[in-house]
Amino acid sequence: MQRFSGKVALVTAGAQGIGEAVARRIAAEGGSVVITDLQQSKIEALAAELNGFAVPLDVTDREQVDAAVAATISRFGQLDVLVNNAGGCIVNSVPEDTTDEDWHRQLDLTLVGAARCIQASLPHLVKSRGNVVTISSVNGIAAFGNIEYATAKAGQIAMTQNFAARYGGLGVRFNVVAPGTIRTPNWDNQPDTLERFKALYPLGRVGESEDVAAAVAFLASPDAAWITGHTLPVEGGVLTGPGLLDLTPSGPFRKDYPTD
Numbered sequence: 346m347q348r349f350s351g352k353v354a355l356v357t358a359g360a361q362g363i364g365e366a367v368a369r370r371i372a373a374e375g376g377s378v379v380i381t382d383l384q385q386s387k388i389e390a391l392a393a394e395l396n397g398f399a400v401p402l403d404v405t406d407r408e409q410v411d412a413a414v415a416a417t418i419s420r421f422g423q424l425d426v427l428v429n430n431a432g433g434c435i436v437n438s439v440p441e442d443t444t445d446e447d448w449h450r451q452l453d454l455t456l457v458g459a460a461r462c463i464q465a466s467l468p469h470l471v472k473s474r475g476n477v478v479t480i481s482s483v484n485g486i487a488a489f490g491n492i493e494y495a496t497a498k499a500g501q502i503a504m505t506q507n508f509a510a511r512y513g514g515l516g517v518r519f520n521v522v523a524p525g526t527i528r529t530p531n532w533d534n535q536p537d538t539l540e541r542f543k544a545l546y547p548l549g550r551v552g553e554s555e556d557v558a559a560a561v562a563f564l565a566s567p568d569a570a571w572i573t574g575h576t577l578p579v580e581g582g583v584l585t586g587p588g589l590l591d592l593t594p595s596g597p598f599r600k601d602y603p604t605d
């Protein structure tokens with residue numbers, strides 16, 4: 346499939362994990378990728394490999410966001426797809442102790458960061474009749490913990506619906522992908538946690554970055570030309586209910602798949 350032939354996509358936080366997989370997938374389908382991140386050496390290496398364009402970018406800095414979009418336009422003359430991927434769980438306090446500063450930092454990275462990128466990209470997306478895919482999380486849909494992060498992720502969904510309603514008439518689409526647990530460098534220090542989380546997932550495994558990239562590519566492509574304002578969970582079924590539980594005293598996590 347070459348669904349992105351002649352198209353230009355800007356991916357935030359593209360140095361590793363989900364962002365890297367998205368950049369690889371769009372490039373594999375013929376797109377030109379603008380890979381942005383704080384980690385300059387990693388994005389330069391990836392851009393060299395994918396024949397893309399590396400732009401260092403901190404999404405919490407409006408001037409840098411505006412400059413990254415401007416650099417994209419001077420390099421390629423167009424912008425067709427924005428993938429808002431930057432935004433992780435950066436506040437780990439007990440919710441009762443969360444400070445105003447914690448709230449501001451979490452919302453600034455995950456929610457306002459995505460809003461900044463949309464604002465800077467919009468005039469160009471109107472010209473190209475392009476689209477935005479924002480990476481939220483199952484945490485933005487149901488209660489899986491991390492209250493500040495979850496709130497920011499839910500905000501991305503509401504923001505997407507409102508942009509979709511407002512700019513649909515100008516031909517710009519906005520959608521969300523909401524991943525469950527995905528094996529990325531984010532979890533490198535917690536391999537045991539990833540192993541235990543498998544039991545929560547009806548499909549019996551955690552996700553891979555490529556699972557998310559496939560959904561992003563679908564929503565960003567002409568295959569989703571009449572889909573806007575929606576959230577596509579990519580979550581191994583966890584939102585349908587937990588995987589089979591071990592109801593013995595050693596539970597609740599199951600140890601094996603059912604054999605009969």
Ligand SMILES: NC(=O)c1ccc[n+]([C@@H]2O[C@H](COP(=O)([O-])OP(=O)(O)OC[C@H]3O[C@@H](n4cnc5c(N)ncnc54)[C@H](O)[C@@H]3O)[C@@H](O)[C@H]2O)c1
Binds near residue numbers: 362432523530
């Ligand atoms: N991994 C998961 O289990 C999971 C699940 C649901 C949603 N998500 C979401 O997917 C997205 C990517 O997650 P991941 O696990 O692939 O990430 P990761 O933790 O592997 O990488 C995060 C990247 O973000 C970059 N980054 C950090 N702050 C930044 C900033 N201010 N500006 C620009 N870039 C910045 C880092 O340099 C790094 O390359 C995030 O929005 C995350 O919330 C991840």
